[in-house]
Amino acid sequence: MRSLPLITSLAWRNLWRNKRRTMVILFAMVLGVWAMIVTAAFMRGMAIQMLDDTVNNLTGHIQIHHKNYLDDPVIENSFFGNDTALLNTLKLPDIIHWSSRIRVPAVISSERETRGVVLLAIEPEAEANISFLKNAITEGQYFSSNDENGIIIGKKLAQNLETRLGKRVVVMSQNTKNEIADSGYRISGIYDTSGEGMETDFIFITKRAAEQLLDSTGLSSEIAVITRSLDTVLSVQKNLAAKNPELDIQDWSSLQPYTKLVVEMYSDFQYVWHLIVFLAMSFGIINTLLMTIYERTREFGLFQALGLKPGFILVQVWTEALFMLTIALFIGNFVSWLTVMTTGDGIDVSAFSQGMELAQMSNIIPFVILFEDLLLANIIVIALGLLTSLYPAWKASQLVPADAITRI
Amino acid sequence: MPQRAMLILLILLSLSLSAPVQAESAKQLIRQAIDNYRGITSYSEATMTIHRPDWERVMSMQAWTEGLDKSLVRITAPKKDKNGGTLLIADKMWSYAPKINRVIKIPASMSNQSWMGSDFSNNDIARADDIIDNYTHRIIDSRLQDRVKIFTIESVPHENAPVVWGKEIVTVTEDHVFLRHEFYDQDNILIKTLTADEIKLIDGKRISLRQRMQKNGRDNEWTEFYTTLIKFNIKHDKNTFTLANLRNPG
Numbered sequence: 271m272r273s274l275p276l277i278t279s280l281a282w283r284n285l286w287r288n289k290r291r292t293m294v295i296l297f298a299m300v301l302g303v304w305a306m307i308v309t310a311a312f313m314r315g316m317a318i319q320m321l322d323d324t325v326n327n328l329t330g331h332i333q334i335h336h337k338n339y340l341d342d343p344v345i346e347n348s349f350f351g352n353d354t355a356l357l358n359t360l361k362l363p364d365i366i367h368w369s370s371r372i373r374v375p376a377v378i379s380s381e382r383e384t385r386g387v388v389l390l391a392i393e394p395e396a397e398a399n400i401s402f403l404k405n406a407i408t409e410g411q412y413f414s415s416n417d418e419n420g421i422i423i424g425k426k427l428a429q430n431l432e433t434r435l436g437k438r439v440v441v442m443s444q445n446t447k448n449e450i451a452d453s454g455y456r457i458s459g460i461y462d463t464s465g466e467g468m469e470t471d472f473i474f475i476t477k478r479a480a481e482q483l484l485d486s487t488g489l490s491s492e493i494a495v496i497t498r499s500l501d502t503v504l505s506v507q508k509n510l511a512a513k514n515p516e517l518d519i520q521d522w523s524s525l526q527p528y529t530k531l532v533v534e535m536y537s538d539f540q541y542v543w544h545l546i547v548f549l550a551m552s553f554g555i556i557n558t559l560l561m562t563i564y565e566r567t568r569e570f571g572l573f574q575a576l577g578l579k580p581g582f583i584l585v586q587v588w589t590e591a592l593f594m595l596t597i598a599l600f601i602g603n604f605v606s607w608l609t610v611m612t613t614g615d616g617i618d619v620s621a622f623s624q625g626m627e628l629a630q631m632s633n634i635i636p637f638v639i640l641f642e643d644l645l646l647a648n649i650i651v652i653a654l655g656l657l658t659s660l661y662p663a664w665k666a667s668q669l670v671p672a673d674a675i676t677r678i
Numbered sequence: 679m680p681q682r683a684m685l686i687l688l689i690l691l692s693l694s695l696s697a698p699v700q701a702e703s704a705k706q707l708i709r710q711a712i713d714n715y716r717g718i719t720s721y722s723e724a725t726m727t728i729h730r731p732d733w734e735r736v737m738s739m740q741a742w743t744e745g746l747d748k749s750l751v752r753i754t755a756p757k758k759d760k761n762g763g764t765l766l767i768a769d770k771m772w773s774y775a776p777k778i779n780r781v782i783k784i785p786a787s788m789s790n791q792s793w794m795g796s797d798f799s800n801n802d803i804a805r806a807d808d809i810i811d812n813y814t815h816r817i818i819d820s821r822l823q824d825r826v827k828i829f830t831i832e833s834v835p836h837e838n839a840p841v842v843w844g845k846e847i848v849t850v851t852e853d854h855v856f857l858r859h860e861f862y863d864q865d866n867i868l869i870k871t872l873t874a875d876e877i878k879l880i881d882g883k884r885i886s887l888r889q890r891m892q893k894n895g896r897d898n899e900w901t902e903f904y905t906t907l908i909k910f911n912i913k914h915d916k917n918t919f920t921l922a923n924l925r926n927p928g
Contacts, residue, residue, distance in 0.1 A: 377789075381842045381863040384790035419838065437864045440840045442789070450769065452840035 273582065281589035284562065295558045296598050299651075302551040303602025306647040308609055310540050311637040312617075317536040318638050321500075324529040325522060326402045327468060328390070330368075330494030331503045332510065333525055335518045339491060345374050345446050349517060351490025359513040364502040365495055369396035372480050373491040376443040378423070378473055380431035387427070387473050389443055391480030394418070400496045403461060403474060409435045410459035416478045420458025424469025428460055435460055441473070445484045453483050540643065544650050551651075552658040559591060559662035570666055571674025580667035587666045591659030599648055610637040719744045722908040723754075728796050731898040737794070742912075748919040752927060753794075764793070764803070765924040771800060774924045781925055797870070797891040797901035812839035813846075827852040843869075855884050868894040881910045 285292055325331060334356075339347040350356070351370040360368055369392065376389035394413035398404040404412045408425065421439060428434055438454045445451035455475060463469055481487045497506045503521050511519040523530040563570070570583055617635055720743045728735045738755040752763040761776045771784040789801045812835055819830035831848045835841035844864035849857045859872040870893045874886035885908065892900040917923050 379790050379842050381844070381861075381869055433864075438835075438837075438842070438844075440842050442840070454835065454837065454839050454841060456837070 277582070277586050277589055280586050281593055284566075284586075285590055285593055288562070288565075291558060291561070292594070295554050296594065296601070298554045299551055299594070299598035300602045300605060302547050303599055303647065303651060304605050304609070306544050306547050306651075307603065307606035307639065307644060308637065309543055310643045310647060311606070311610055311639045312635065313536040313540065313543075314640055314643060315636040315638040317533045319635060320529060321522075321533055323402075323464070324526050325496070327463070328401050328472070328494065329522050329526055330400055331497045331500070332495040332507050332519060332521050334493040334495070334510065334514070335491065335520075337516070337518045340518065343373065343375065343491065345372070345444060345484055345486060345489070345491070346448075348372065348486065348489040348491045350488050351493055352488050356514060356517075359510055360493075360495070362506060362509060364498045364506050366498055367396070367399040367496040368493055369393055369400050370477070370490040370493045371397070372477060372484065372486060372489065374443050374484070376441050376473070378427070378431065379440045379442070380433040380437070382432045383430060385427065385430060385470070388471055389441060389480070390472055390474050391477045391484075392474055393477050400494055402463060406461040406463050407459045408462040410457065412459055413474075413476050416476050418458065418476050419455065419479050420475070421455035422459035422461060422474040423457060424472065425460050425462040426466050426469035427473070428457070430470060433457065441475070441483070443484060446486050446489070451483050451485070455479070540646065544647060548650055548654050552654065555591065555594070555655060556658055556662060558594075559587065559659055560665070562590070563587065563662055563666045566666075567669060567674050567677050570669050571671045571677070574669065574671040575675060583669075584663045584667040587663035588656065588659060591656065591663070595652055595655040599651055602651075603644070603648070606639070610639055613637060718910060719912050719914055720908060720910050721912045721914075722905055724903055724905045724907075726794075726796060727902045727904070729898070729900050729902070735795070742914055742918050744914055744919065750919055750924065761927050762794075763924055763927075765919065765921065766803070767919060771803075772921060772924060779925075781921055797893060797899065802891070812836055812841055818847075828857065851884075855886055857886070870894055880908055883910065 334349075336347040336349045371393075372389075372391035374389050376387055378385055378387050392403075392413075393416060395416075398412065403422065407422065410420075410422070412422070413420070421441065423431075423439070431439065433439060435457050438456050440452055440454050442450060442452040459474075461469070475483075495506070495510075497503050507519060507521040511517075573583060574580065617637070720741075722741045722743075724739055724741065726737045726739065728737075736756075737753055737759060739751055739753045741749060741751045743749040747766075747768050749766045750763065751765075752761065753759045759776075761774075763774050765772045765774075772781050773784055774781045784800055790799050792798070793800050793803050813833040814836065816832050816834075817829055818832045821828055828849060828851050831850065833846045833848065835843060835845075844862045844866055846862065847858075847860040849859075851857065855874070855877055857874055861869045861871070863869050870891060872889060872891050874889045876887040877884055878887055885905075887905045887908075888902065890900055890902045915923075
């Protein structure tokens with residue numbers, strides 16, 4: 271232990287003996303660390319954004335349906351959304367917003383085209399709190415009250431129908447008496463989302479307008495619930511399900527298993543990505559260390575001849591590696607932080623926007639650095655770095671003094 | 679069927695009798711006209727020609743109607759389509775395809791699709807009965823031609839009417855023969871026109887034998903419906919307008 275200052279100063283000086291080589295390997299390692307952290311942040315951002323979008327895109331955290339609704343989403347499979355007993359169960363401190371909707375298949379026609387869509391009848395005020403619609407209106411206006419008789423459709427659907435704001439369209443669906451119900455509506459708003467699938471699939475009218483069309487007074491197809499945070503979703507869902515056994519109550523992860531899968535995949539893929547980057551990095555580390563040892567063979571022989579134990583040499587080379595790793599991590603973390611800070615909202619991938627829209631992702635993906643991700647990257651680099659540098663260090667300690675001294 | 683469309687238009691024409699232009703009385707007159715036609719039955723034979731720039735297709739068919747609510751159309755030629763048909767009862771529509779031996783109820787989602795590949799949509803053929811309540815009718819022009827008074831009526835759908843058109847303009851004679859039906863979009867651009875000519879006196883009624891649906895701006899694409907035989911006030915079999923009859927031509 272008394273030799274610690276000696277070891278560290280020897281290691282430090284040796285590190286800077288060949289400045290250019292050290293700088294090159296440091297650069298490579300910084301690049302590796304940067305790639306690990308920034309990629310992790312990017313994937314985290316993508317996953318979080320995707321989850322946000324899913325929750326925003328009408329899913330909410332929890333949904334309440336009639337038992338048969340998800341199998342057969344028609345108006346018959348609806349429930350009394352105004353039922354006081356049901357509404358009382360929604361009065362939980364963890365539930366911050368909820369909104370009741372009618373959601374049925376429908377057909378929309380303009381003068382030139384007809385499309386199959388999903389008709390959503392919403393309560394404008396409640397819906398504004400929980401879904402994307404209000405903020406996505408690019409032309410016209412969101413419903414100001416439940417009495418409005420307009421219709422809000424997606425931008426892409428408006429294009430497909432060759433219609434526009436202020437024009438009338440005809441919506442057809444099935445009413446509670448099993449008859450065809452149809453009515454004309456004037457387009458009062460057009461929304462634009464990052465996912466084109468949304469735009470062509472969903473049309474919106476007020477719940478009161480739907481009650482006239484479908485003869486569905488008091489009925490709801492679904493209630494979407496937003497909880498205080500993602501962590502409380504499961505407990506709220508269990509609570510609601512226990513109190514309303516006759517209804518089907520599910521959380522986002524079972525309603526949108528694809529999103530759940532992707533979020534988990536992104537998280538797990540980090541490990542794989544870190545290992546790939548580290549593998550590339552480790553060859554650089556081993557190579558550099560082997561090189562320095564090769565250059566200093568005579569020196570190590572001399573050390574040993576003068577009485578230094580092999581263990582000392584091992585620790586000294588190892589310390590050198592540790593310094594290198596620490597510096598690389600320090601700079602790497604800093605550069606990553608700088609990258610994330612300077613990109614602000616995230617990076618703009620609008621060059622690939624068509625593909626991104628197909629995958630229902632936004633054009634701007636934010637970087638999200640989680641402390642656990644940062645820790646993971648750093649631990650991997652330090653731990654595996656020391657492990658790989660063990661081989662050159664051990665090799666240096668195994669030199670036979672007599673051979674080493676005589677080697678040129 | 680255009681036959682049915684024709685009947686509806688015949689009704690519209692009765693507006694023409696109502697020289698007073700007030701909407702209320704016009705509406706009442708249409709209602710009376712519908713009541714007039716409620717009892718009428720007919721049997722007709724016709725050919726339908728679907729014309730496209732590079733091909734043309736001719737079908738022959740028979741049609742039975744009873745009032746405005748019931749009609750049955752059956753194809754007699756070409757051979758590959760023989761016995762196929764369409765049955766209309768009120769606003770419900772069924773189609774029979776002999777090749778697969780199935781009767782298919784035409785869902786609302788297909789109502790704007792073409793009827794048997796023609797320029798008529800299922801909607802053109804099936805929906806006509808809401809004509810009283812869904813529109814505001816107005817006589818915009820009347821003139822005398824060959825000693826027959828001809829009226830031009832503009833029908834504008836109500837705000838919440840399940841009608842996609844911006845307006846429809848119908849030209850009819852005073853004795854209930856329609857000559858022209860134009861469909862406009864909401865920017866007042868003409869989308870398609872149904873024209874009728876070859877007006878003949880049959881069973882004491884003047885009717886047009888030839889009707890043509892033409893999409894605006896596509897001169898080489900049209901569907902023409904030519905009535906070769908028509909008889910009114912026929913007594914139909916009880917089971918004429920049934921799914922069984924649609925499926926098993928007697």
